Amino acid sequence: MTTTLADIFLSNRKSIMWSVLRIVRDPQTAEDVAQETYVRARKAVEHGPIDHIEAFLFQTARNIALNHLRHQRIRGVVECDDLPVADVGNIASDTPSQEADLIHRQRLRHLHEAVAKLPQRARTVWVLSRIEKWSYPRIAEHLGVSPNTVFNDLKLAHAHCVEALAKIDRN
Numbered sequence: 001m002t003t004t005l006a007d008i009f010l011s012n013r014k015s016i017m018w019s020v021l022r023i024v025r026d027p028q029t030a031e032d033v034a035q036e037t038y039v040r041a042r043k044a045v046e047h048g049p050i051d052h053i054e055a056f057l058f059q060t061a062r063n064i065a066l067n068h069l070r071h072q073r074i075r076g077v078v079e080c081d082d083l084p085v086a087d088v089g090n091i092a093s094d095t096p097s098q099e100a101d102l103i104h105r106q107r108l109r110h111l112h113e114a115v116a117k118l119p120q121r122a123r124t125v126w127v128l129s130r131i132e133k134w135s136y137p138r139i140a141e142h143l144g145v146s147p148n149t150v151f152n153d154l155k156l157a158h159a160h161c162v163e164a165l166a167k168i169d170r171n
Contacts, residue, residue, distance in 0.1 A: 005045050008053050009038050016061045023065040033068060037061040107168060114164030118157050125150050126157035 009016075013034060021030040037060045041053070050056045096104065115123055121143065128134040128142070129150075136154075140147040 005038075005041060005053065009041065009057060012054055012057055016057060019058060020061050020065045023062065024068055029068060030065075033061055033064045036064050040064070107165060110164050110168050111161055114161050115157070118160055119153075121145075122153040122157045122160075125153040126161075129154055 016034050016037060017030050020033045021027060024030055024033065037057055040060050041050070041057055044050060044056070044060075115126060118126065124143065125139055128139045129136070134142070136147045136150045139150045143150070
């Protein structure tokens, strides 16, 4: 009769829990680590047989417990639980203000208009280079021109866009 992973895990569960509990010092966390150990072992078994399954279970549990401690230590440095509510309200939002959003949309519209006013080949080069991320040789081959022509068209398009955005900034 062959022993399954579940049988081996269940027969070693208490030992795994005690080993983990010595590391994390919290019964609930130890239980979570034990369950995660089983899940990872199940995934590992799906990829192929494990020679020493008990050792694998204990080592996996130890690694998960140590990772948990590292994460807790990092969270302790970064997070602060006793911050007054008034201070939380003074933290700047990372979302742009309505004004910044409006300015961004205006600049984007002007950039779009500037690109639309470019000669057809320069506009195509700009779109393929900046939007599609094509290389100069690929663009040159696609358009049937030299890479130097692609470079010059892109330089023209870039200067045109910079000038259009500078004009907005001056106003």
